[in-house]
Amino acid sequence: MRIGELAAQAGLTRDTIRFYEKIGLVTGRRLANGYRDFPPEAVPWLQYVRTAQTLGFSLAEIAQTGEELRNAPDTAEALSALFEEKIKVIDARMAQLATLRAELDARVGTGCPLRAAG
Amino acid sequence: MRIGELAAQAGLTRDTIRFYEKIGLVTGRRLANGYRDFPPEAVPWLQYVRTAQTLGFSLAEIAQTGEELRNAPDTAEALSALFEEKIKVIDARMAQLATLRAELDARVGTGCPLRAAG
DNA sequence: GTAAACAGTGGAGTACTGTCCAAGGTCAAG
DNA sequence: CTTGACCTTGGACAGTACTCCACTGTTTAC
Structure with a gap:
């Protein structure tokens, strides 16, 4: 899905998602035209990010968790x-x-x- | 007590306490020589501040609580x-x-x- | 009386977490 | 083939919470 749809479904702004991508909190591929393309799992992941964040985890910590999960x-x-x-x-x-x-x-x-x- | 002792007892730095005073999170009187003079209750109060902060409250919110308590x-x-x-x-x-x-x-x-x- | 430890101020700088442009490329509908 | 909605990048700006510095004054210990 493209960034606008992900933003809508996750309750974030496009700018926030671009920021999250920059710090490695979400990753996605690119379409031929340069647009970002996110998998559907990005939605629950970003919801988890929100939750973890309100519980006092920094984005860096959360990103590391995601990294550990992937690796x-x-x-x-x-x-x-x-x-x-x-x-x-x-x-x-x-x-x-x-x-x-x-x-x-x-x-x-x-x-x-x-x-x-x- | 002076700022150094308060800092030691509350587990903060002197700079942090000066910062907290600036934003109204703690208040104290001044001695004749210009030194800050804090009451002993400042210690548990700052410990409460620490706790509340880790629980997700901003310093502004905590300061307002203190204000409400005083008023x-x-x-x-x-x-x-x-x-x-x-x-x-x-x-x-x-x-x-x-x-x-x-x-x-x-x-x-x-x-x-x-x-x-x- | 001098050195160390402590205090003061003002202001600059940092890290984190966004948020908001401006200038421009892409795509679908009419 | 233009309009509008969507996308791109880069960079500036903002709020929170400190942290550090230079320079100066005060107190304490020897």
Whole structure:
């Protein structure tokens, strides 16, 4: 598919996709006329990128994940290891969120401020 | 306390704290010699800033939270409302993390890639 | 009283993540 | 065969969050 359609389906602008291509976050072939041509899998991939990004991963990290996925040996082991690693990161982040949540929760109703020091 | 001690205790650099002061993220008085003087509460506050930041909040958002905390009427209600609002944001983010986690978890062991489209 | 460690200011520079042109090439419809 | 929608490149600009520097003043330790 061409860049406009990918942009529409992924909810990004064409400029953003060109930027992502420049930093290696997506890759595509070129048509004879020079237009970019992306595979349909680019849509869910870019959606994953969005998600990972809001979870605190930098584009460089996400690009590296994509790279590892492409270069992984075809045994499922490499992929599983990669996923498990990401799951660990997610668990750590969730624990951190839970801590902050508990901290806030404990103060609800007590009027105890978060010491908003000046 | 002076800026160096605050920096050491909060795990930041002096430059970062000066930057934070410039954007209103921390405020302090000045000593007679012009040195900044921060209250001890600045330490936990900056630690909170760090946490909130890793959770995806911009410094501007965090600064506004601090502002709201300072300006809240002294009833506990305003603080509780603010905390509850933050808790909602945290819950939404945790749900998002849980979704991504489940997605990854389902692929561990299956060898099914995340469609790392190029 | 001097050297080291700490503090101040202003401003330049950096990395990341886009966003917006301008000038131009391609293609489908009427 | 022109119009409009789409595509190309290169480069300038923007916002966020620092980071570093030069130059200067202050405090502390010896």
